[in-house]
Amino acid sequence: MQRRTILTGTALGVAGAALGLTRPAGARAGQPARGLLAVRGVTVIDAARGVRRDQTVLIRDDRILDADSAQRVPVPPGTRVVDGRGKYLIPGLADMHTHATGIDDTDPELYVVNGVTTTREMSGGAEARSWQRQVAAGERLGPRWTVGSKIIDGTPSLWEGIDTDNDLHIAVADPAQARAAVRQEHAAGAAFIKTYTRLSRTAFLAVAEECRRLGLPFLGHVPDFVELTEASDRGLRTVEHLFGIWYDTSADEQRLRRAVAAVPIGPGEYNGWFNRMHPLEYAAACTYDRRRAERVFRRVARNGTYVTPTLVLHETNDLPEQIDRHDPRNRYFSADMIGFWDWAVDNLYLPGRTPARIAESRELFRRRLSLTADLAAAGVPLMTGTDLGTSYLMPGFSLHDELALLVRAGLKPLEALGAATLNPARYLRRSDQGVVARGALADLVLLDADPLHDIRNTARIDSVVVRGRLLDRAARVHLLADIEARVKQPSATPATYRGCACHGPARAVV
Numbered sequence: 001m002q003r004r005t006i007l008t009g010t011a012l013g014v015a016g017a018a019l020g021l022t023r024p025a026g027a028r029a030g031q032p033a034r035g036l037l038a039v040r041g042v043t044v045i046d047a048a049r050g051v052r053r054d055q056t057v058l059i060r061d062d063r064i065l066d067a068d069s070a071q072r073v074p075v076p077p078g079t080r081v082v083d084g085r086g087k088y089l090i091p092g093l094a095d096m097h098t099h100a101t102g103i104d105d106t107d108p109e110l111y112v113v114n115g116v117t118t119t120r121e122m123s124g125g126a127e128a129r130s131w132q133r134q135v136a137a138g139e140r141l142g143p144r145w146t147v148g149s150k151i152i153d154g155t156p157s158l159w160e161g162i163d164t165d166n167d168l169h170i171a172v173a174d175p176a177q178a179r180a181a182v183r184q185e186h187a188a189g190a191a192f193i194k195t196y197t198r199l200s201r202t203a204f205l206a207v208a209e210e211c212r213r214l215g216l217p218f219l220g221h222v223p224d225f226v227e228l229t230e231a232s233d234r235g236l237r238t239v240e241h242l243f244g245i246w247y248d249t250s251a252d253e254q255r256l257r258r259a260v261a262a263v264p265i266g267p268g269e270y271n272g273w274f275n276r277m278h279p280l281e282y283a284a285a286c287t288y289d290r291r292r293a294e295r296v297f298r299r300v301a302r303n304g305t306y307v308t309p310t311l312v313l314h315e316t317n318d319l320p321e322q323i324d325r326h327d328p329r330n331r332y333f334s335a336d337m338i339g340f341w342d343w344a345v346d347n348l349y350l351p352g353r354t355p356a357r358i359a360e361s362r363e364l365f366r367r368r369l370s371l372t373a374d375l376a377a378a379g380v381p382l383m384t385g386t387d388l389g390t391s392y393l394m395p396g397f398s399l400h401d402e403l404a405l406l407v408r409a410g411l412k413p414l415e416a417l418g419a420a421t422l423n424p425a426r427y428l429r430r431s432d433q434g435v436v437a438r439g440a441l442a443d444l445v446l447l448d449a450d451p452l453h454d455i456r457n458t459a460r461i462d463s464v465v466v467r468g469r470l471l472d473r474a475a476r477v478h479l480l481a482d483i484e485a486r487v488k489q490p491s492a493t494p495a496t497y498r499g500c501a502c503h504g505p506a507r508a509v510v
């Protein structure tokens with residue numbers, strides 16, 4: 001799912017120039033550190049080896065040179081030393097489901113300041129690619145980015161008429177078009193192919209086939225016309241969101257699948273999809289059969305398919321009445337951004353919320369939490385992702401909310417941490433990531449309080465190390481103040497949001 005405000009190329013340039021954001025945040029701001037850095041006397045926590053007390057972690061450039069008990073790791077003279085006593089060091093966090101919003105140009109720094117050092121962009125836009133380039137070139141601070149393809153959807157696409165420039169999606173009518181779309185995105189440099197909701201079964205199978213031929217991962221939404229187990233058997237790497245999981249696990253699967261296939265969805269009916277699918281999704285969730293689910297999940301786990309539950313997205317969608325529009329973190333976002341969020345809440349999320357629908361949505365969200373716990377218990381690897389672009393979801397900040405929801409769902413804090421560190425690293429096939437160990441990437445977060453005692457302590461950040469560069473407490477405070485000041489500068493022309501009948505994507509026109 002994604003909701004994204006689309007600025008035209010010109011509008012983006014104008015807004016960016018007005019905010020002074022087309023320049024890197026500071027010369028050499030993102031250059032990897034040179035020299036030695038040590039965090040001494042710290043409690044290290046990672047999902048691979050658990051808790052280790054009184055450790056020294058020695059870092060050179062962008063790698064961990066050594067990590068062991070303090071007595072075993074001598075600190076050479078001239079090393080910059082951070083006193084880690086009473087503090088907790090975890091690997092950098094990953095947000096595996098993001099969309100660049102096209103409004104504020106502050107996402108890279110917001111991720112890092114919040115300890116998010118890895119991100120996966122799910123709609124392959126030019127903006128994320130340019131951030132990826134800037135960060136890799138050391139021009140600005142930011143996470144390591146994996147950028148996927150445009151969304152590959154069926155016809156009619158939920159994006160038809162919304163994404164009018166076809167910046168974000170490709171609609172494919174048949175297997176031949178599906179294969180051509182995969183080849184096109186592969187040639188354009190996509191790190192993976194993202195499948196979408198309305199792909200036909202035959203087109204989905206063609207995507208799977210073509211991706212296998214090219215050695216390209218494919219992942220995304222389980223289309224309405226495909227069983228989760230079949231998608232997983234065919235090699236779907238990750239399932240995004242929990243929408244596509246209910247039908248395989250329902251005692252009433254056959255009837256509900258016939259009903260889903262008969263739902264008429266027209267072109268561009270993004271919001272209509274939610275409204276028409278809601279009764280069926282609710283019915284499927286209410287007929288959830290744990291024994292069936294266990295069989296399905298074990299098969300998915302055996303296939304090595306990951307799930308990114310995006311609970312913060314579901315909470316926003318299911319319970320829009322709970323959105324805190326006066327969140328103190330709003331100060332890090334421009335008036336245009338907040339205006340867009342409010343527009344979407346008022347025009348898309350809240351209309352039609354009868355008491356009966358609200359009660360159903362509450363129950364549905366409660367069931368999503370227990371579904372998440374069942375997935376984890378069956379051994380399905382979970383990853384943290386937020387679906388940035390959704391109203392009031394905030395780069396970096398919302399990842400901590402996702403961690404808290406995973407624990408509320410029933411995961412142990414260390415399992416939740418693993419979903420934000422070790423599992424994304426395994427998914428990316430990087431053995432040097434997601435752990436605090438000799439030779440690993442120096443992406444780390446130093447916390448003031450124990451995240452295993454209370455997962456919300458992941459937000460109590462003292463310092464962040466990204467690509468070996470230390471962002472200490474003072475630097476973090478400074479950077480946040482800088483972001484706050486940058487987003488307050490007026491944009492060239494106020495954005496307005498052209499209303500559409502969709503669930504969120506809107507064109508900001510200037």
Ligand SMILES: [Zn+2]
Nearest residue numbers: 001002122387
């Ligand atoms: Zn999305």
